[in-house]
Amino acid sequence: MMTKMKRRSFLTLGAGIAAGLLRNSAQAAPKRKGNTPNIVLIFCDDMGFGDIGVNGAEGYSTPNIDRMAAEGMQFRNFYAGRSVCSPSRASLMTGCYPLRVGVKNNFGPKSRNGLHPGEMTIADVVKQKDYATAMYGKWHLGHLPDFLPIKQGFDEYYGLPYSNDMWPYHPDPRYNFPDLPLMEGEKILEYNSDQTKLTGEYTRRTIKFIKEHRDEPFFIYLAHAMPHVPLFTSKRFKGKTKRGTYGDVLEEIDWSVGQILKTLKKLDLDEDTLVIFTSDNGPWLLYGNHGGSAGPFREGKGTMFEGGMRVPCVMWWPGKIPGGEVCNELSSTIDILPTIAGLTGAPLPERKIDGLDIWPLMSGKPGAKTPHEVFYYYFGVHLQAVRSGKWKLHFPHDYNIVATPGVDGKHGKGAKVMIGLSLFDLSKDEGETTNLADKYPEVVSRLEKLAEEMRKELGDSAQNRPGPGIRELAWEEGARP
């Protein structure tokens, strides 16, 4: 066990008295020196860019998230690694494009594989620096014992191993999902839990962990089940907003953020803690009033348009991240791992990663630019688009649109449509409406060259190209196909 000491008392005592205390106590070596922060990473599920107050949410309010933005920095060009759950989470945890670590699709109850335990997660990274680590919520990187969070650097785990709609009550009975486990560590606590309690219980455990580990560095990954369908809130939030259940759910998530920030302030940990609030992908528009809003962006979850890939993101660390600023430089969940490695002084994974340190953006360094010359939009093994600077080039691909939106938890009907080679100027046209490919052929060819560089590593199904740089998933013994 780590040596514990009351850090706060040192902050409030005079240096001389503190030094005296140090001499008088054999075990009193301050665990933490300098700027090594605690980290609380709040990851919502299917929350769209437009679902928070500062991005124009309507019919409900998110005062705590909005205050977090006022006291911290909002990232307006912040990307998920992919616009569906498992690949997006693989990106966040490993700092890689999901294809690089072999996560091409969502895992489910029947999956016999998971993210390879040889991949280094953010938890593994900070473990090198003796952080206490916990995860509460949806993992979705393999539910079998070998692939759970406690095998990927987390001391504690409590939550659902995959999506909250992968259960027998799915509105489409053709899915025929088995009972949904609620897990603690490797143990299944119960099946088909009362989901009205999830947001509250995840929050309660997060606060308990903060209190218990206030005197040593900690990393908490809080991955809410909400606002992924089926939507549930505790009684206190039910029926409270004009937006209906979706708004109620968002207000409970906002309450949760408020509780966490309040706890950090009360324990005098606010200036020692980086809090990141973001989402795994854009809104699930197929669910109509039970889905969120992509704000000004085109389409939503499951597509490679900005509405699927660009997620709300607020970062907060009083005294270190300037307050009330908006960062318009490109950054992504793949950057969180290397940035945390930089902040904690932990070595980076030995395996190749794609993310880059964005601390110069987060700390508001004057003139700081995105470290990414290019960002790749891989849909599974298909490279569907690339972005460089203000330009985004879609290669021809199909995608799903909403033909008839669902209502009150029932999913609607989708339809498949095509987009041809299309160039968009995201600085003037963030809704991706006006194709400029014919007007700027030199930009198209520059972006095509950048695409080609990654195809050599990760391949592209549109050109029948294999990806020599794609790493393997891990399989349950005997299950590898």
Ligand SMILES: [Ca+2]
């Ligand atoms: Ca999701």
